[in-house]
Amino acid sequence: MLKPTTSSHDQSRSSSEDVAESFPHLVFVQNKCTPGDFSPENVAAMSQTLDAIFTKSKLKYKGHISMDASMALGKEKQHQGPNLFLLPKRLSEQEEKRRSEGDAVPGYQDGGRLEQLASLLTLQVGSMPKQHITHTPLTEKNWFHYSARLWDAMQKSMVFMEYSRLLP
Structure with a gap:
């Protein structure tokens, strides 16, 4: 599943806790x-x-x-x-x-x-606890927006361009 980058609304949490999430x-x-x-x-x-x-x-x-x-x-x-x-x-x-x-x-x-x-x-x-992807509810429209942005970023990456160049 694609996880969008979102900022935490709770300022009391440290950045290491956000990373561990x-x-x-x-x-x-x-x-x-x-x-x-x-x-x-x-x-x-x-x-x-x-x-x-x-x-x-x-x-x-x-x-x-x-x-x-x-x-x-x-x-x-x-x-x-x-x-x-x-x-x-x-x-x-x-x-x-x-x-x-x-x-x-x-x-x-x-x-x-x-x-x-x-x-x-x-x-x-x-039965393992499931964590939310974002801090706000994620709708299909938001998920599509995040996935489109991720796909654009991936197409611009050097690794993807090099891989595409090597394909016949």
Whole structure:
């Protein structure tokens, strides 16, 4: 979505807060996880690593996504760890067939875990707070005006002109 540049009407806010407003929320999703990746020690180690990497960053990487199912149900007030979510490896058709016949597949005894976790992740991402694009209501007419100005600015940029020149 195009975000127009607007001045803040609230003079008490500092410029660093205005800049931080435009940063996206990061969600780290690790897929194809083995059963060992779900151990509390490994999840804690991943969280500590992400905290160490993003300590001085202004990116929003904490607070909304968690492997804890109670987060999705609203039982916990605020999760303070990084937005980290793990998804297990999808089983092959042969492994699914063996599971449905009753033969246990080592390490994957819980049947619909991928589907449950994927729906939990979808629920949590969908319930993340949404920020307004502007401080005033944005109508279709205003959005079109901002997008036209942005397109004109992009056409005048050196990168776009160079890219257009290289196209056949």
